[in-house]
Amino acid sequence: MTQEVEIRKSVCVWCKGECGVLVHVKDGKLVKVEEDPEWGRKVWPPTRACVRLQAAKEYFYHPDRLNYPLKRIGDRGEGRWQRIPWDQALDEIAQKLKEIKEVYGPEAIAYSMGTGYRTDPLQLFRFFTILGTPNAIKQGHICFFPRSQVANAIAGWFPHYSVRSATKCIVAFGAEPLIARPITSKSIFDARERGAKLIVIDPRHTRSASIADVWLQLRPGTDVALLMGMVNVIINEELYDKEFVEKWCYGFDELKARAEEYSPEKVETITQVPADKIREAARLYAINRPGAWIEGMGVEHLQQSIQALHARWILAGLTANIDIEGGDEFAGPHPKILEYGEVGPRVVLTSEQAKKQLGADRFRFFTFEASQLIAQNSEKVWGKVSSAYFIAIASHAPMVLRAMLTGKPYPIKALFEFAANPMVTQANTKLVYKALRSLDLHVTTELFMTPTAELADYVLPAACWLERPILWDFCGYSSYMVAGEAALPTVIPGEYEHKTDYEIWRELAIRLGQGEYFPWKSLEEVYDACLEPSGYTHKEYVDKVRCELKPPKYKKYEEVGFATPTGKVELYSTVFEKLGYDPLPRYQEPAETLISDPELAKEYPLILITGGRVREFYHSEWRQIDSVRKLRPDPIVQIHPETARELGISNGDWVWIETVRGRVRQKAELFDGIAPNIVHAEHGWWLPELPGEEPWLHGVWEVNINVVLNDDPEVCNELSGGWPLKTALCKVYKVKKY
Numbered sequence: 001m002t003q004e005v006e007i008r009k010s011v012c013v014w015c016k017g018e019c020g021v022l023v024h025v026k027d028g029k030l031v032k033v034e035e036d037p038e039w040g041r042k043v044w045p046p047t048r049a050c051v052r053l054q055a056a057k058e059y060f061y062h063p064d065r066l067n068y069p070l071k072r073i074g075d076r077g078e079g080r081w082q083r084i085p086w087d088q089a090l091d092e093i094a095q096k097l098k099e100i101k102e103v104y105g106p107e108a109i110a111y112s113m114g115t116g117y118r119t120d121p122l123q124l125f126r127f128f129t130i131l132g133t134p135n136a137i138k139q140g141h142i143c144f145f146p147r148s149q150v151a152n153a154i155a156g157w158f159p160h161y162s163v164r165s166a167t168k169c170i171v172a173f174g175a176e177p178l179i180a181r182p183i184t185s186k187s188i189f190d191a192r193e194r195g196a197k198l199i200v201i202d203p204r205h206t207r208s209a210s211i212a213d214v215w216l217q218l219r220p221g222t223d224v225a226l227l228m229g230m231v232n233v234i235i236n237e238e239l240y241d242k243e244f245v246e247k248w249c250y251g252f253d254e255l256k257a258r259a260e261e262y263s264p265e266k267v268e269t270i271t272q273v274p275a276d277k278i279r280e281a282a283r284l285y286a287i288n289r290p291g292a293w294i295e296g297m298g299v300e301h302l303q304q305s306i307q308a309l310h311a312r313w314i315l316a317g318l319t320a321n322i323d324i325e326g327g328d329e330f331a332g333p334h335p336k337i338l339e340y341g342e343v344g345p346r347v348v349l350t351s352e353q354a355k356k357q358l359g360a361d362r363f364r365f366f367t368f369e370a371s372q373l374i375a376q377n378s379e380k381v382w383g384k385v386s387s388a389y390f391i392a393i394a395s396h397a398p399m400v401l402r403a404m405l406t407g408k409p410y411p412i413k414a415l416f417e418f419a420a421n422p423m424v425t426q427a428n429t430k431l432v433y434k435a436l437r438s439l440d441l442h443v444t445t446e447l448f449m450t451p452t453a454e455l456a457d458y459v460l461p462a463a464c465w466l467e468r469p470i471l472w473d474f475c476g477y478s479s480y481m482v483a484g485e486a487a488l489p490t491v492i493p494g495e496y497e498h499k500t501d502y503e504i505w506r507e508l509a510i511r512l513g514q515g516e517y518f519p520w521k522s523l524e525e526v527y528d529a530c531l532e533p534s535g536y537t538h539k540e541y542v543d544k545v546r547c548e549l550k551p552p553k554y555k556k557y558e559e560v561g562f563a564t565p566t567g568k569v570e571l572y573s574t575v576f577e578k579l580g581y582d583p584l585p586r587y588q589e590p591a592e593t594l595i596s597d598p599e600l601a602k603e604y605p606l607i608l609i610t611g612g613r614v615r616e617f618y619h620s621e622w623r624q625i626d627s628v629r630k631l632r633p634d635p636i637v638q639i640h641p642e643t644a645r646e647l648g649i650s651n652g653d654w655v656w657i658e659t660v661r662g663r664v665r666q667k668a669e670l671f672d673g674i675a676p677n678i679v680h681a682e683h684g685w686w687l688p689e690l691p692g693e694e695p696w697l698h699g700v701w702e703v704n705i706n707v708v709l710n711d712d713p714e715v716c717n718e719l720s721g722g723w724p725l726k727t728a729l730c731k732v733y734k735v736k737k738y
């Protein structure tokens with residue numbers, strides 16, 4: 001039967017744009033997706049210009065899209081698959097889970113999660129908590145948890161992630177918002193037009209750097225020293241807000257003593273940023289108030305990520321830039337949305353199981369213990385706990401992978417992936433590969449076959465955002481909330497059979513005898529329950545509200561204090577102290593630099609940094625979509641022209657990037673916005689067009705920069721365990737024709 005075209009209101013979550021879109025549907029089929037002109041948040045470049053959105057139909061109906069459950073029938077990695085019915089897949093998986101749980105305990109089952117809004121992190125947490133495992137491995141260690149959890153620990157909440165009209169100074173810290181954050185980029189352009197200053201901290205001359213007032217081109221990995229140098233200037237020149245510091249900051253005297261170690265001249269020797277430029281940046285930030293920070297993954301990829309973010313919050317505290325209009329604004333929890341733990345039957349991991357979280361004895365910042373320590377202050381001040389405190393609980397992925405291989409401290413026998421592709425996105429790919437091959441049960445939910453899925457036992461076809469309802473309140477920080485309806489059916493008989501991740505967890509839970517913990521039949525019912533205090537169902541919320549920007553209320557601390565143990569901004573962190581760490585930032589040279597390892601540097605004289613974002617792709621996604629891929633067909637490594645000349649490399653040459661751990665190849669781009677002894681390689685690369693079976697694994701060994709990076713716990717951040725992606729020693733040389 002042919003119907004009229006219907007228009008469904010949805011939210012694209014293919015990247016952090018979270019753009020409101022209108023999905024045109026006829027007979028259950030996608031006709032087109034277009035920008036919703038009434039959407040309340042504008043992005044730059046505009047939604048209508050987005051190459052990914054323009055490829056929506058190509059993506060959804062791609063011939064390689066996974067449409068039915070697959071079961072491995074050959075050896076692992078052999079590429080031989082059998083299509084099986086959903087019931088069979090879920091029955092078999094449930095049975096294997098039962099067996100593993102019985103023999104090895106629930107902690108032997110691990111799960112891996114990628115970007116939060118691609119799946120549903122809270123229901124995911126519910127499922128595995130009921131199962132009894134503490135072992136989540138997430139990309140959060142290098143993406144968002146450091147930002148989120150340091151803000152919670154030091155200042156009691158995470159800020160609105162945009163720039164407001166009152167903002168007079170913006171600091172982009174290890175971030176390239178003009179590429180990676182379409183919402184923020186629009187607000188930065190608007191602020192610049194109003195005369196706001198811009199400071200960019202980045203070893204590369206990014207687009208943001210090109211429009212900045214001050215670009216601090218630091219040596220990779222020296223961020224803590226740089227920011228402590230700014231702290232030194234602000235204290236010694238008395239540019240800080242004395243009244244705010246006295247009333248609302250904890251540990252000023254201790255900070256002052258620590259900051260004495262970081263004179264601009266000394267910091268110059270560490271960071272290679274001229275002392276006068278450090279002074280200029282410190283003055284610019286301290287004088288032009290209010291100032292807001294935009295931090296990015298560039299900071300989170302550092303060996304000293306947590307300390308660097310602590311120093312960033314110290315600067316915000318000294319200048320009273322917190323919880324004021326145009327500064328680091330705090331929305332607080334949404335009063336009419338239920339957070340994790342407030343919806344449905346209560347599920348809690350026993351303390352005995354929580355103690356088994358791998359890595360928790362050494363890296364204590366993303367643990368159940370730390371989360372509780374931080375969350376209790378939130379409850380005191382905000383009256384509830386943001387879901388973010390639960391999302392930021394994760395085992396240490398490198399240790400979980402090692403446990404898969406060694407059985408120590410106990411065996412890990414099963415792994416589930418949701419919106420995750422660790423063969424591409426986890427450092428030390430060779431170890432990841434061996435670990436995945438050692439499993440008794442490996443299940444992936446995916447949209448397309450990936451190098452990781454090729455090593456699975458079951459590959460379950462996931463629904464994408466076009467097929468599922470969306471309700472996203474920024475991990476519970478609630479400065480905004482967006483919602484969209486499921487625009488397309490998850491199943492069209494004879495064409496495809498997708499499931500939302502939620503349906504998979506619920507159906508497995510029922511098979512495992514735990515169905516009472518999932519009373520909602522669909523994800524939409526879950527969202528109805530979350531929205532109950534608002535008086536809307538999810539459908540009504542989509543129809544009537546859809547994109548909500550919470551009206552700000554400033555200086556709430558004057559009534560309730562900050563949600564930290566001392567009720568103040570903790571320049572000196574009592575949380576870090578209680579967890580057994582240095583309560584103040586102190587610079588340490590990363591493990592693998594020209595200074596810390598001069599012997600290695602003789603053979604590998606260049607500094608490798610990775611992870612800069614590009615507009616076409618979202619981390620490891622989109623390489624198989626032709627219309628997008630043709631805009632960026634090859635992985636690019638940026639090399640300074642002088643270095644390239646010395647090495648006989650021309651623009652467009654394929655080059656090997658080699659570290660002590662191996663080599664991969666990318667295409668050289670001569671780029672003078674980087675120091676001559678630094679190269680920058682793109683992350684997230686694999687080649688879907690190459691065969692999936694071993695040894696190919698879609699080119700993962702050829703171009704994936706994580707093959708040459710280190711995840712050894714010895715070089716990870718001492719608080720969080722985050723692995724360094726920004727400081728490795730390498731050499732680069734031309735690929736010989738073969």
Ligand code: SF4
Nearest residue numbers: 012015017018019050
């Ligand atoms: S891919 Fe990102 S920028 Fe493009 S429409 Fe979707 S959310 Fe917006």
